[in-house]
Amino acid sequence: MAVIRGRRAFLGLAGMVFLLGALAAAWMAPVAAQSEAAPLRVVTTTAMIADGVRAIGGERLASVDSLLGEGVDPHLYKPTRADVARMLRADLIIGNGLQLEAQFQDTFDQLVRSGRSLVFAAERLPKDRLLADAAYQNKPDPHVWMDPDLWIEVMAQVRDALVAKDPAGQASYTRGYENYAERIRGLSAYAKSVLSGIPPERRVLITAHDAFGYFARAYGFGVIGIQGVSTESEAGLRRIEEVVELAVARKIPAIFVEASVSDRNVKAVVEGSTRRGHDLRIAAQIYSDSMGTPGTYEGTYLGMIDHNATTIARALGGEAPERGLNSRLGTGS
Structure with missing residues (x-):
């Protein structure tokens, strides 16, 4: 065979x-x-x-x-x-x-x-x-x-x-x-404006894979990818427990799923946090290796990053308009 x-x-x-x-x-x-x-x-x-x-x-x-x-x-x-x-x-x-x-x-x-x-x-x-x-x-x-x-x-x-x-x-x-x-x-x-309002202790971005290093460097975040930079690497139980430990210790309120990556490991971290008595919720989906649906605002580069910055700010305790920079520009969603 x-x-x-x-x-x-x-x-x-x-x-x-x-x-x-x-x-x-x-x-x-x-x-x-x-x-x-x-x-x-x-x-x-x-x-x-x-x-x-x-x-x-x-x-x-x-x-x-x-x-x-x-x-x-x-x-x-x-x-x-x-x-x-x-x-x-x-x-x-x-x-x-x-x-x-x-x-x-x-x-x-x-x-x-x-x-x-x-x-x-x-x-x-x-x-x-x-x-x-x-x-x-x-x-x-x-x-x-x-x-x-x-x-x-x-x-x-x-x-x-x-x-x-x-x-x-x-x-x-x-x-x-x-x-x-x-x-x-x-x-x-x-992005700098809305992300700056997140409290320092919450400035940790937990995502499905480590695609947000440049974002973190630009806007002053720690970033924890359950998988590595490439999705070819698999997260083992030990890695998932490490992420659970960090989320609980830092009282991080939200974890993010990505449009192009399976949410299996994200759900495992949420379940582990729940067993430890910490309420870690899955925030709205963000974009990492691909953009949104063609023909939509999120299907453009500007819309992709706008969506990410707005979603992260709102999920981690900052303030941002519901429709992000898009609402200020008056463009369609």
Whole structure:
């Protein structure tokens, strides 16, 4: 049986490699002949990057597609044949990098060998701005979008990638970037304002996995992820008991579930706290590795971080408007 499974896995890999080769050959000629001028077809790995590409690129882009949608875990997602086909049709592919898309590595290698334009925007950040993944030596924490000020720097790399592919659009991309960066700065200021009202003893963020390190650094929190930085790691009973002990000792009122991660471990911590006589409630869902439903406010980068900051502030004893910064802007929910 193991031999059969191994053969199937080999055939699956061989089929993917064949598909890459065949599609590359099919698309190489038209791509080579295509002018470098806009409109560009851009494919991104995460929806957070796609949101920024749309804001910066505007009308100079023919299309922007993200491979990882609502509720998808980028640590575990493996690209499909349809994903490969979409990337081969693109003029530019933009990923986060920092090993967030670890399951894409073989596909990325094939795409580069086929002559595709591939950029990892977060990997151009200065190393001293990155946090380390405590579970893996020399591996950075890839969740840089959780700090809006840091994300502005990532978006500058997106702007530069678009300009490099479409030099004629430089002025347009620069304007788009500056407008988007200004909106993100406003979001960061709002988050600092509402989160600053949380009492010091409650400034601990307990979440399903450790995706909020940059958020914690930016806004003065301790952060406890039941799982590690990558959801590939599993939390054992000892880890769950450690988190229960902290929640009880610090009298933390709320724990947060994430849209893209199972709530199994979160419920285990709540049950353990209840047995110890502490009322730990599950707060509203927050977003970590993916945004909300496309077409909603939470389905944008600004809405994602606004929702997180507002939800965390209200759950841990701070004050924030019910609809967050969104209510101040007067935009739809």
